[in-house]
Amino acid sequence: MAKQDYIPKPDPELVAWHDNFNTQVAALAATFGLVAADTAAVAATNTDLHAKFNASQAAKATAQAKNTEKSAAFAAGVTSTRALANRIKANPAFTAALGQQLGVIGPEDTTDLTQAKPTLKSLAVNPGSVTIGFNKSVSSGVRLLSKRGAETAFTFLAIDTASPYIDTRANLVAGSPESRQYQAQYLNGDDPIGNLSDALNVVVPG
Numbered sequence: 001m002a003k004q005d006y007i008p009k010p011d012p013e014l015v016a017w018h019d020n021f022n023t024q025v026a027a028l029a030a031t032f033g034l035v036a037a038d039t040a041a042v043a044a045t046n047t048d049l050h051a052k053f054n055a056s057q058a059a060k061a062t063a064q065a066k067n068t069e070k071s072a073a074f075a076a077g078v079t080s081t082r083a084l085a086n087r088i089k090a091n092p093a094f095t096a097a098l099g100q101q102l103g104v105i106g107p108e109d110t111t112d113l114t115q116a117k118p119t120l121k122s123l124a125v126n127p128g129s130v131t132i133g134f135n136k137s138v139s140s141g142v143r144l145l146s147k148r149g150a151e152t153a154f155t156f157l158a159i160d161t162a163s164p165y166i167d168t169r170a171n172l173v174a175g176s177p178e179s180r181q182y183q184a185q186y187l188n189g190d191d192p193i194g195n196l197s198d199a200l201n202v203v204v205p206g
Contacts, residue, residue: 018045117196125202132182132200134197137186140187140188143186145183167180171206180201
């Protein structure tokens, strides 16, 4: 049976693996006839891996913090701006022309849900959990259907009014991978409308 690659893919695991490799190469250098340049090169690589990994983690944390600050500022800015715009639009002096000048009149919504279909995206697949993203458009939400394993027909799974939906069903056979398919249809209030989405295919690990 073929073996998997011995070098792990996730960054933290790769760094931990290389720590052990670095230690063992130094300890076993004489056994394999390695010279000082060999062990020094491995040690230098190990130092560089740690430095770059730590810098990447720090940058990611900083980016996440800045993105949180940005999101809060944008949310507060939109709320205060919308409140002032509503006051202006309620003023007797307000006209459509002035609204266009201020940019506070939205474009006409030409979405025809009777001809539309949602788009599904797999955001995360883990044992016992599938996270499905969907575009809500101007609908009330989506009606989700699913089939899995040997099932031959889609059946009702859930109604969701905000993306994402998280399917937390256990696999039909515990410990075994499971193929699943998902479809969705928009809702107008409580009623399905439009076309079924293309099927989203995922394999849930055992």
